[in-house]
Amino acid sequence: MKREKFGSRLGFILVSAGCAIGIGNVWKFPYMCGEFGGAAFILIYLLFLLIMGIPVLVCEFAVGRGSRRSVAAAFEKLEPSGTGWHQMKWIGIIGSYLLMMFYTTVGGWMFYYCFKSIRGDFVGASPEEVTGAFGDMMGNAPVMVFWTVLICVIGFVVCAFGLKGGIERVTKVMMTALLAIMVVLAVHSIFLQGAGEGIRFYLVPDFGKMMEVGIGNVIFGAMSQAFFTLSIGIGAMLIFGSYMDRERSLTGEAVTITALDTFVALMAGFIIIPACFAFGIEPGAGPSLIFITIPNIFARMPGGRLWGALFFLFLTFAAFSTIVAVFENLISFNMDMLGWTRKKSVWVCAVVIIIFSMPCVLGFNLLSGIQLLGEGSTIMDLEDFIVSNNLLPLGSLGYVLFCTKKNGWGWENFLTEVNTGNGIKFPSFVRPYVAYGIPLIIVLIYLKGYYDKFCGMGTAMLTGWMVVAMILLGFVLLCSFRYNKEKTDIEVK
Known part of the structure; x- marks a missing residue:
């Protein structure tokens, strides 16, 4: 089966950026910025994007373009005979399905709130009514199911038209609209009365505030956000590398996509933080910032119905662009592994994802008693944690080790693929840092995430979960070291 390709470089950049741009940019980044001291946090975040996010993104793109396959078959295509790298595909396959099991629910929330804002539900609403509206939505299973199924159906319909005819065409329009809406909202927010203090907080580094929060906490928060914002690790970006031609070098494209992703995150801050200061609301309010704090701002703002509708339309586009991108990844699994047609794969994936999304949807109402991560947790929390x-x-x-180890794809093969085409070249002298420095950073993020999650649950619980973490880490390391015994014996002889 002939591999599809993007119709243009712009299409590749916008679709890949659309995958990277998601709820983390417009939901998590602004409240983390508020929590960790504003501009000081941003500077550290940008540094980690440069030294860690871009190199890992380049590795994932390289595996995709080098193999011309999805993550389901990419490692088999590139790995040396007898090695175990192909087992890494299960991280991508399981990760993509799990991500869509809860991300579709969040996309449905955005879609529903966009509808409510257009309808004017928040106009003149009291803070108690705005807060109650979110709780009412979560407890209403039919409403949650409807909006989740709707966004799934729309996403798979787009994918059914193929890469150029569906995903690229729709994403170009959607991303252009998203960027335009962001600029309009940011300009409006900046000129609100009292927004000046918020702009100073956002643009002028306050290292004293950073010291109050804790330098270590700020650095780790920035490092974690820089790592997760690009959607790297489960093959969601790899698939678009597999559709890319070789006219442009991968480093230049990764820099462009990262810059676009960062622009959206920074603009989201310009929308939210000055508005919070203008209306006397704490910008570090946490996840409730989007569904409770922000609607309260629009309820008190002149023309709030229009601005609220535009804001949640922007959020819907951000969520939907990621959903469509990962749907394409799921569809490609069946096409690469089983030889299915796109039409058959779309139908099967649509049914599977809608069914698999239901535990998360019902976890806030009918299945709310299931709290596997402790008191007050939900099924979504478990899926997101995994x-x-x-x-x-x-x-x-896995991608970094595969691209740098001799028993993997190897540094020379990686460099050849990455530097083919016009544009920025990946420097060969950074191999020690990519091969050893980045894996060390990733392992620290991984283990620290477990510690932060379970340190308050007692020593026994923390020890048990850290053992789980080490077992999963051992799986990746085993893939990177394992050779077929028969092949090894032959080489020894």
Whole structure:
């Protein structure tokens, strides 16, 4: 089966950026910025994007373009005979399905809130009514199911038209609209009365505030956000590398996509933080910032119905761009592994994802008693923990090791693929850092994530979960060291 290709470089950049740009940019980044001291946090975040995010993204793109396969078959295509790298595909396959099991629910929330904002539900609403609206949505199973299924159906319909006719065409329009809406909202927020203090907080580094929070906490927060913002580790970016031609070097494209992703995150801060200061609201309010704090701002703002509708339309586009990108990854698994047609794969994946999304949807109402990560946790928390704290970092570790180890794809093959085409070249002298420094950073992020998650649950619970973490880490390392015994014996002789 002939491999599809993007119709243009712009299409590749916007679709790949659309995958990277998601809820983490417009939800998590602004409240982390508020929590960790504003501009000082941003500077450290940008540094880690440069020294860690871009190199890992380049590795994932390289495996995709070098293999012309999805993660389901990429390692088999590139690995030396007799090695165990192909087992890494399960991180990508399981991770992509798990991500869509809860991300579709969040996308449905955004879609529903966009509808509510257009309808004017928050106009003149009291803070108690805005807070109650979010709780009412979570407890209403039919509403949650409807909006989750709707965004799934729309996403798979787009994918059914193929790469150029569906995904690339729709994403170009959607991303252009997203960027335009962001600029309009940011300009409006900046000129709100009282927004000046928020702008200073956002743009002028306050290292004293950083010291209050704790330098170590700020650095780790920035490092973690830089790592997770690009959606690297489960093959969601690899698939678009497999559709890319060889006219441009991969480093230049990764820099462009990272810059676009960062622009969206920074603009989201310009929308939210000055508005918070203008209305006397704490910008470090946490995850509730989007669904409770922000609607309260729009409820008190002149023309709030229009601005609220635009804001949640922007959020819907950000979520939907990631959903469509990962749906394409799921569809490609069946096409590469089983030889299915796109049409058959779309139908099967649509049914599977809708069914698999239901535990998360019902976890806030009918199945709310299931709290596997402790009191007050939900099924979504468990799914997010498995993906964000496990599969993303472990998958990224696998890509870096595969591209640098001699028994993997190897540094020379990696460099040849990355530097083919016009544009920025990946420097060969950074091999020690990529081969040893980045894996060390990833392992630290991975283990620290476990510690932070379970340190408050007692020594026994923490020890048990850290053992789980080490077993999963051992799986990746085993893939990177394992040789077929028969092949090894022949080489010894």
